[in-house]
Amino acid sequence: MSVVSPLRQPMPPDENMSGSTVGPTSEADFETLRNLLLGEEWVDLNVLRKRLRDPELHAHDLSLVLAKAIVRASQRDTKLRSALLPVVEDAIRISVQRDPKVLANLIYPAIGGALLKSVASLLEEKLEALNMVVEQSFTLRGLQWRVEAWRTGKTVGEIAMLRSLLFRVEHVLLIDPRTGLLLARRSAPGAKIQDPDMMSGMLTAIRDFVADSFGEPQNQDLQTVQVGEFRLWIEHGPLAMLVGVVRGPAPVELRKVFRQALQEIHAQFGTALAEYRGGDVSSFVAAESTLERCLMGTAPATATPPKYRLWLALAGLGLAFLFGYWGFREGQHRRSMEIAQQLNQEPGIVVTQMERRDGKLQISGFRDPLASDPSAILRARGLPENSFQLSLREFESGEPSLIARRQRAAHREWLANLSILFEENSTAISPLAVTQLEEVAKRLKTIFKDRPPAQPVIVYGSANGTGATNRSLAEARAVAIVNLLADLGVPRQWFQVSFRLSEPSGDNPTQRRLARRVYFKLEEEP
Amino acid sequence: MTYAKVCLIGAPGVGKTSLVKRFVDQIFDERYLTTVGVKVDKKTLRVEARDLTLMIWDLAGEDDSESIPLKYVRGAAAYILVADGCRPQTFEKAEQMRQRIDHEIGPLPFVGAVNKSDLAESWDQPAVRRYLPQWGALCTSAKTGAGVEKLFQEIARRALSALP
Ligand SMILES: Nc1nc2c(ncn2[C@@H]2O[C@H](COP(=O)(O)OP(=O)(O)OP(=O)(O)O)[C@@H](O)[C@H]2O)c(=O)[nH]1
Ligand SMILES: [Mg+2]
Numbered sequence: 001m002s003v004v005s006p007l008r009q010p011m012p013p014d015e016n017m018s019g020s021t022v023g024p025t026s027e028a029d030f031e032t033l034r035n036l037l038l039g040e041e042w043v044d045l046n047v048l049r050k051r052l053r054d055p056e057l058h059a060h061d062l063s064l065v066l067a068k069a070i071v072r073a074s075q076r077d078t079k080l081r082s083a084l085l086p087v088v089e090d091a092i093r094i095s096v097q098r099d100p101k102v103l104a105n106l107i108y109p110a111i112g113g114a115l116l117k118s119v120a121s122l123l124e125e126k127l128e129a130l131n132m133v134v135e136q137s138f139t140l141r142g143l144q145w146r147v148e149a150w151r152t153g154k155t156v157g158e159i160a161m162l163r164s165l166l167f168r169v170e171h172v173l174l175i176d177p178r179t180g181l182l183l184a185r186r187s188a189p190g191a192k193i194q195d196p197d198m199m200s201g202m203l204t205a206i207r208d209f210v211a212d213s214f215g216e217p218q219n220q221d222l223q224t225v226q227v228g229e230f231r232l233w234i235e236h237g238p239l240a241m242l243v244g245v246v247r248g249p250a251p252v253e254l255r256k257v258f259r260q261a262l263q264e265i266h267a268q269f270g271t272a273l274a275e276y277r278g279g280d281v282s283s284f285v286a287a288e289s290t291l292e293r294c295l296m297g298t299a300p301a302t303a304t305p306p307k308y309r310l311w312l313a314l315a316g317l318g319l320a321f322l323f324g325y326w327g328f329r330e331g332q333h334r335r336s337m338e339i340a341q342q343l344n345q346e347p348g349i350v351v352t353q354m355e356r357r358d359g360k361l362q363i364s365g366f367r368d369p370l371a372s373d374p375s376a377i378l379r380a381r382g383l384p385e386n387s388f389q390l391s392l393r394e395f396e397s398g399e400p401s402l403i404a405r406r407q408r409a410a411h412r413e414w415l416a417n418l419s420i421l422f423e424e425n426s427t428a429i430s431p432l433a434v435t436q437l438e439e440v441a442k443r444l445k446t447i448f449k450d451r452p453p454a455q456p457v458i459v460y461g462s463a464n465g466t467g468a469t470n471r472s473l474a475e476a477r478a479v480a481i482v483n484l485l486a487d488l489g490v491p492r493q494w495f496q497v498s499f500r501l502s503e504p505s506g507d508n509p510t511q512r513r514l515a516r517r518v519y520f521k522l523e524e525e526p
Numbered sequence: 527m528t529y530a531k532v533c534l535i536g537a538p539g540v541g542k543t544s545l546v547k548r549f550v551d552q553i554f555d556e557r558y559l560t561t562v563g564v565k566v567d568k569k570t571l572r573v574e575a576r577d578l579t580l581m582i583w584d585l586a587g588e589d590d591s592e593s594i595p596l597k598y599v600r601g602a603a604a605y606i607l608v609a610d611g612c613r614p615q616t617f618e619k620a621e622q623m624r625q626r627i628d629h630e631i632g633p634l635p636f637v638g639a640v641n642k643s644d645l646a647e648s649w650d651q652p653a654v655r656r657y658l659p660q661w662g663a664l665c666t667s668a669k670t671g672a673g674v675e676k677l678f679q680e681i682a683r684r685a686l687s688a689l690p
Binding site for chain 2: 176
């Protein structure tokens, strides 16, 4: 099919060029023409030209698009970055040369966060481990926590801490480390504190004292002090320290909460903190809401209130450091004191006070539960058994060797409390169990990093009921676990497989579930 | 509430702890128990129509000015420099400590105290006559309480004016 279109006649050329005879004859005409042709645009063009030539206006215009331009440029390639790098490096260098503290304090909140992510991934793990425990214990409370976690956007671990009945953070104090003055504080409902001002001063003094005795103040900062039934958890920042007064056994994760609060306070009150030299503390009132969030746990108060005043106990801690002056110069006695003084060189032992009483050298101070036995040391150095009396309070030392040991102890405890559950009549390892075992492998490798276990780790398999079938089922479960751990790189010879059988445990589903498990038994660390 | 940290500095046995005890608890003890490290006490007093809480750091006396732990002095708004009127060397030691603080921490306000004024008949006259005006010091006795209240009022006043 074809469509016939009307024919187009080409225009005669001279008609088409009819305007070409009107040419510009002078500048004025030209201007008129431009105005006619471009109209308002010509005015705009002139304004634009002026803007480009005037540095002030040009800078102003550039400033409007600069941010966008930088974003674009850095998206396109790395040229901008390379160009800026030396400039930025130089600026930082100059700032650090002028006063390193300025930059350090500026980036503390950020660095703190980064450190928290990397260094304290250990803590994260523990939080996760706590999650796991909650997930496994399908109690009503566990369920409530999960609902609350979902509602508030917190992790189950955090909620578990907040609601824990095991411990309670009774007071949180924010202290200026230079003056030892109390800047702000918050207490749990009903919790009493006798004299927080005094406590702040004394804690700062103890901190200085401990730092003094150990040299290196940064790494050896005092972290915990045991005072009667309370434990003081101390977090140090460059401009402030945060002290939590905690009753009952609190999880290590609590430290993370404190650390975060302290970082927020640094971010919010950095300048006020840096400038504080004493005087009015009312500008720190606003920090109280951050402190409030540290008041975790709900452990009920003990029926009998503590007889001593908290700060008095602190004073007894060795802050008074009173030596009996009399007799202290006698030669023999002096020698004993020197020997006792050497205890300070032991990791995890701090002697704060020595006194001659009832013919004996009374030595008081602190001792980390993981430190060597001080009385054995004194005897080995020639002090007769009955010539001294030790009264050392427990504290958590920051000594690296003891920190490692404490971590190993925590891993052991975690392992000892772990159950890996199986389905009825099955030896199949569930996905949850695989995650658990990856954690087990990691922790075992940490515990036995330096030397393999002297006694093998016993892997107990269990089954619900007695008899040969159940026995081989139990054993097969333990073997399956060891196989998987071996796949994860844990030497097989570290383990010994065993089994535990129990009477069939009726209809209670939880009990039945728990009877189908594998668990570990480790020898105490020598 | 306004707070200030103040320190007591001086040679051993000049009566630093006794002065604090007299001021805070209104008691005096003849026994000498030397302080090790530092002991912190507090008392609120009224200065220039304001309540000021003094956090009082009583430092261990040192025989050698080099060994006073400046760490404890940092953060103080002012300090009390104590000498024992009966022992001339305690003045010299105190003066050395004052100079060391000036040098390492910067000029901090201080109030001098020539202590044990109840034993004024056995005071060392040349030392007292030299340092009393030089420091603008006060005469005190922790035993009788003479001059103690005034000493702490004065240190509170200095501390307050040193605060921002
Ligand atoms: N007579 C008299 N004795 C005093 C006075 N003040 C202190 N003493 C006595 O001097 C001795 C030392 O007093 P402290 O207050 O312990 O001295 P200190 O300066 O704290 O000594 P260190 O802690 O060792 O530095 C004690 O025996 C006091 O009783 C005073 O005003 N008059
Ligand atoms: Mg003293």
